[in-house]
Amino acid sequence: xxxxxxxxxxxxxxxxxxxxxxxxxxxxxxxxxxxxxxxxxxxxxxxxxxxxxxxxxxxxxxxxxxxxxxxxxxxxxxxxxxxxxxxxxxxxxxxxxxxxxxxxxxxxxxxxxxxxxxxxxxxxxxxxxxxxxxxxxxxxxxxxxxxxxxxxxxxxxxxxxxxxxxxxxxxxxxxxxxxxxxxxxxxxxxxxxxxxxxxxxxxxxxxxxxxxxxxxxxxxxxxxxxxxxxxxxxxxxxxxxxxxxxxxxxxxxxxxxxxxxxxxxxxxxxxxxxxxxxxxxxxxxxxxxxxxxxxxxxxxxxxxxxxxxxxxxxxxxxxxxxxxxxxxxxxxxxxxxxxxxxxxxxxxxxxxxxxxxxxxxxxxxxxxxxxxxxxxxxxxxxxxxxxxxxxxxxxxxxxxxxxxxxxxxxxxxxxxxxxxxxxxxxxxxxxxxx
Numbered sequence: 467x468x469x470x471x472x473x474x475x476x477x478x479x480x481x482x483x484x485x486x487x488x489x490x491x492x493x494x495x496x497x498x499x500x501x502x503x504x505x506x507x508x509x510x511x512x513x514x515x516x517x518x519x520x521x522x523x524x525x526x527x528x529x530x531x532x533x534x535x536x537x538x539x540x541x542x543x544x545x546x547x548x549x550x551x552x553x554x555x556x557x558x559x560x561x562x563x564x565x566x567x568x569x570x571x572x573x574x575x576x577x578x579x580x581x582x583x584x585x586x587x588x589x590x591x592x593x594x595x596x597x598x599x600x601x602x603x604x605x606x607x608x609x610x611x612x613x614x615x616x617x618x619x620x621x622x623x624x625x626x627x628x629x630x631x632x633x634x635x636x637x638x639x640x641x642x643x644x645x646x647x648x649x650x651x652x653x654x655x656x657x658x659x660x661x662x663x664x665x666x667x668x669x670x671x672x673x674x675x676x677x678x679x680x681x682x683x684x685x686x687x688x689x690x691x692x693x694x695x696x697x698x699x700x701x702x703x704x705x706x707x708x709x710x711x712x713x714x715x716x717x718x719x720x721x722x723x724x725x726x727x728x729x730x731x732x733x734x735x736x737x738x739x740x741x742x743x744x745x746x747x748x749x750x751x752x753x754x755x756x757x758x759x760x761x762x763x764x765x766x767x768x769x770x771x772x773x774x775x776x777x778x779x780x781x782x783x784x785x786x787x788x789x790x791x792x793x794x795x796x797x798x799x800x801x802x803x804x805x806x807x808x809x810x811x812x813x814x815x816x817x818x819x820x821x822x823x824x825x826x827x828x829x830x831x832x833x834x835x836x837x838x839x840x841x842x843x844x845x846x847x848x849x850x851x852x853x854x855x856x857x858x859x860x861x862x863x864x865x866x867x868x869x870x871x872x873x874x875x876x877x878x879x880x881x882x883x884x885x886x887x888x889x890x891x892x893x894x895x896x897x898x899x900x
Contacts (some may be wrong), residue, residue, distance in 0.1 A: 473501070473774075483497065491756075491759070495762070501762065502514055514761070527633050528630065529716065531629055532749040534720075537697070539748075541579040544693050545727075546727060546730065549687055550575050550690040551569065553691035560676070563664065568594070570618075571654065574650070578619045579723075586619055587616035587853055587856075591853040595853070596857075599861075605671050606865050610867050611657065611661060611873065613847070614849075615654075618653060620651055621653060622650035623643035623702060623705075624712075635826050638827070639712035640712040644705060644894045645828070645830070646834065652883070658749055687781075701719040701739055706898060753805060762810070776817055787819075792832075798810075798840065827891070854866055
């Protein structure tokens, strides 16, 4: 059997293992080992299995992942995210659909710190959706905006997805972080614009809610919410100013989160211990998947599949290649977890992108945007099922998907803008290089 045939057989076996719910890291690693064994023999396969994990884990850039995760877990466990929705609700109550717009703003900030779209959706399904339903909001709007807003943390830095992308395709992580700022803010503005226009055209979707608070209560709400924006601005400001690298920013962010928690008197040994345990568990989960993906990437390379793909797309225009990738990511995003998709596809697509001279910083933001859309896309949009699980029988699954569809449409519009106008993504990274 030729190497290319073994390669495609390995991909088919991997998809089958994923389909029967074998953990994706184990599925990729075992498939790669057997495939390399079939192509090169037992000793080379064992040698590669020994060498690849050591090389991967020795990459200093990977230290940013546990540090940013620790920053997020300290922020969440110490209550630095507390009050985000309340403060946003007071500030945006004048807007039509103000509660939903407040959810967008609060979710974006929360997700930026937590680094998890799923955790954000689960939290605001319990915090914001009941408030909107109580106020008479349409059920689809009250849940769809939570599902869509939860994805913003992947695009608004710091982002674990951007770190993984940067490591796989050897792209500057600090440039990716800065490149995500404008697309992330644009997405949030587009969501708020959608909510506002829909509420203006059909007030029954989002009845006006009067939030009456005294000046003292308003100050208290803002005081409760300020630590998280300060944390994010501090981290990103340090990167943009060149004071810290993206790797150093993770440690700086974790330290700043700890200092803010101490200043707010919300840090205890129990909180710190829980943050460390959750960071270790999340890091181990990501690293196991990355180890499997590194082995699978080596297998794919030895099977000459990237070369075959470049040949298959020979003669295609760059826009046709990008259109294919967009469709691929949206479909995969509806079924698989975001990091797994990147680890599965980028080692194969990387040479194709380089052959078409695609700017990898710009493409990295497009990939993250596509993965965001996949999280709310039927039939298996992960965020939608998380919200359904959080709310139980209060709402039907179809109503959540119905509400999320509006945000998928506006996300497609935003994606088109980012594809047509790369300057929106590349302008800020360009300023860093001056």
